Amino acid sequence: MSAEALRPPLAVALAEAVATLPRGAGWAYEPKFDGHRMVVFRTAERVVLQARSGRIITAAFPDLADAARELAPGTVLDGEVVVWTQGRTDFAAVQRRAAATPARAPLLARRLPASYAAFDLLAQAGRDLRAEPYERRRARLVEVLGPLGPPLQAVPMTTSVETALTWYETLPASGIEGLVAKRLNGPYRSGHRAWRKVRHTDTREAVVIGHTGGPNRPAALVLVLPGDDVPVVSSPLPAALRAEAGRALAPLAAEGGGTAVAAGLGEVAYRAVAPGLLAEVEWATTRHAGATVLRLREAGGEAGG
CATH class of the missing domain: 3.30.470.30 (DNA ligase/mRNA capping enzyme)
Known part of the structure; x- marks a missing residue:
């Protein structure tokens, strides 16, 4: 060739x-x-x-x-x-x-x-x-x-x-x-x-770059997964994590946003946040079938949730 x-x-x-x-x-x-x-x-x-x-x-x-x-x-x-x-x-x-x-x-x-x-x-x-x-x-x-x-x-x-x-x-x-x-x-x-x-594990750490839904109680997080640079939308957050994510993302609010792939929905709009929050996620059967957020932590900090 x-x-x-x-x-x-x-x-x-x-x-x-x-x-x-x-x-x-x-x-x-x-x-x-x-x-x-x-x-x-x-x-x-x-x-x-x-x-x-x-x-x-x-x-x-x-x-x-x-x-x-x-x-x-x-x-x-x-x-x-x-x-x-x-x-x-x-x-x-x-x-x-x-x-x-x-x-x-x-x-x-x-x-x-x-x-x-x-x-x-x-x-x-x-x-x-x-x-x-x-x-x-x-x-x-x-x-x-x-x-x-x-x-x-x-x-x-x-x-x-x-x-x-x-x-x-x-x-x-x-x-x-x-x-x-x-x-x-x-x-x-x-x-x-x-x-x-x-x-080695079914859970990985992803970088949070945005969210869908309101800033105080986000519906889902927009993530960059290890080994990839295409933003994806997590599965819907449970109630407890929505409140925690709202508090963690408040100081990271940024101008702008974009679109990312959500399982079953295709491209959806999201609001951007500055780097600083990580999410431990569990994979679904395929890479973009949905990532379930298990807990959150600040970059360089201890796990929460």
Whole structure:
């Protein structure tokens, strides 16, 4: 396939959530980082950074754009951008970085430096590698990133299920949310759920960026979920959480708003709030089928509710 096809917006490969880790010959395992999906395009003239949604976020991550200029022209990477805080990944910090204006992005890059955990090489020297088996793409990825070092690094990978299970039990303390299993002979299938993902827990922490309903008793929260940058609307809040959310959001009220996807309703309008509130949510069976808010906490603070 021609490398000309590898231009933004590029649909990324996806993972299907499963309850148990696939086993047997031919599987490889990687830790799943708690960050934002990002595709890195290094052309002959520039670097372009693309979010999972297809949105171009180059200006929000000047540190990673600078680092990616060390890549050879014609290189395309897929991976996760993360920010480390006190030894663990910090999704709220990644969201702050992703939402930064071009004027504020350099300051945040100094305060909250980003790292890029690459897990696939989609093109090299202008050649589209997506049809190549994962095992071959992985070997080339290590060769490409090995001489560079941080902040561009290849994620760890193992073909040992015992090692993968050890990661699964020990890495959550670092903010790693689970494992991704990939067939060694599998191609990179843009837009398809060919990989398998096992989460360590069914609950995740999301950033609250807005709400629907009145400000004193919001009907639902608008969230940015880990690994994605497309706002979604939570399931309706129970009465107790509506009152708590109203109190927590009062000092964060901001001008403006937007639209977000609500399960069963499609696009709905919401009022924006400033960063500062996190929500522990429980996934439904699919990513956008609805996120149930379990409790709230201030960014950097203790859980409430």
